[in-house]
């Protein structure tokens with residue numbers, strides 16, 4: 001095996017101090033440059049799992065490896081780890097503590113010991129990327145939740161991490177802002193090989209985004225694979241209270257109830273659906289339908 | 300107007316007023332020097348000049364709405380006026396000014412007492428206007444940086460910084476909880492009101508503890524090593540304004556010196 005795994009979790013379990021077993025024997029591995037999504041219902045353990053990736057939580061049992069070395073929980077090696085693994089929290093109020101947006105975004109780069117000029121540059125760039133430049137001198141309590149979320153992302157991007165861990169990246173964002181941030185993340189992934197690990201319950205964003213999908217339920221990983229593999233297993237998805245992407249669901253109903261002829265796997269994205277529909281049109285009766293209406297018009 | 304609301308309004312002013320982008324060091328220098336001269340003046344003349352100057356700066360240059368500024372001034376002024384009235388009545392010695400005669404009671408009011416009351420009143424008003432100038436034109440973000448430059452102990456600055464930020468978070472949380480309680484009729488009688496308020500306070504306290512922990516974790520995740528470093532990129536003070544302030548202060552000192560014997 002030459003492929004070097006960036007992250008590897010071996011049988012990781014975590015029990016909170018009140019006795020909740022939040023992770024129950026998790027094993028997974030992730031290569032550099034991948035885009036992984038953790039999907040699961042509320043309370044399935046996504047946040048808890050993510051917090052293990054930069055050493056904020058230490059497994060009750062099991063081990064976490066980063067670049068094939070087990071994590072050490074000394075403050076120095078944790079600092080090194082956190083320079084490389086950026087973490088955007090679910091609630092931006094946890095993360096934004098400084099009196100102004102600019103100060104907050106500068107916090108990480110300053111901790112990296114960058115010279116002031118470079119810090120200023122990183123701050124401006126990061127704010128520009130998330131579209132919050134005009135708010136640089138405002139305090140966080142002037143911002144809406146979605147805007148805070150974008151600033152929180154900027155605060156981590158400004159550190160230029162190699163891995164970006166995001167908990168619920170699109171919650172509270174309007175559709176435009178959500179898709180903008182997803183595109184931005186995709187771009188960072190493709191251009192700079194930024195490895196992405198996101199937790200979400202937004203099923204519709206998965207097929208567009210993920211190269212790898214892990215589905216969590218009650219502290220366990222119940223399914224893993226590519227989105228195509230996973231969403232073809234409709235029964236299992238439903239049994240753990242998740243659903244397929246809307247478009248997939250539509251085609252499933254068309255196949256089941258209207259006996260539409262779809263032999264291959266069901267489409268996951270709008271693009272795939274469009275192709276599928278065009279193919280069906282070329283084959284079948286819909287064309288005839290169209291003709292009859294045309295003739296009707298001529299008459 | 301509730302206290303929280305007032306804080307939020309002052310804060311908003313500090314970030315949005317027309318002088319917000321000018322050098323905070325200059326503003327601090329102006330406010331502090333005027334404050335010291337105003338408080339240490341033996342006559343009311345200097346405090347009156349200071350009061351008029353800061354008020355003009357606030358209204359004309361910082362464009363603070365006049366009604367907001369006056370609403371800030373009203374209550375302290377009433378309290379100070381009452382206190383100074385009492386000083387005027389009961390303090391002083393030497394040359395009597397007048398005598399209050401009631402059938403069962405006589406009381407001598409001294410000239411020096413009245414002068415003391417009047418001077419104190421204007422000193423306080425002058426100082427008040429300086430503080431309002433600072434608070435209304437300079438954002439907390441800038442003030443923290445100035446404090447750091449002034450070598451105030453770090454621990455104090457960092458604590459105030461976090462308190463400042465999370466004060467607003469918790470004001471929001473408290474307001475939300477209050478509304479939620481009200482919508483579920485938690486404040487419909489005074490017994491329920493007491494119970495609900497107690498619950499809210501207790502809940503808020505626990506929330507602050509949890510928030511502290513979560514913020515600490517989030518700071519760690521961005522490489523916090525026990526020092527909060529600040530990006531110190533305040534606008535530089537302009538030479539003209541600094542010289543203007545020095546000139547103003549010198550005039551005040553002259554006025555002070557020339558009125559020592561008059562008053």
Ligand SMILES: Nc1ncnc2c1ncn2[C@@H]1O[C@H](COP(=O)(O)OP(=O)(O)OP(=O)(O)O)[C@@H](O)[C@H]1O
Pocket residue numbers: 016017018020021022040041042043044045046047048049090201
């Ligand atoms: N600080 C804590 N103390 C005790 N139990 C906790 C704590 N945080 C989470 N838990 C429990 O651990 C389990 C997993 O929680 P976690 O926050 O990881 O879920 P999640 O998948 O991120 O959910 P969500 O989608 O709501 O964010 C839940 O049962 C939760 O109640």
Ligand SMILES: [Mg+2]
Pocket residue numbers: 046047048090167
């Ligand atoms: Mg979560």
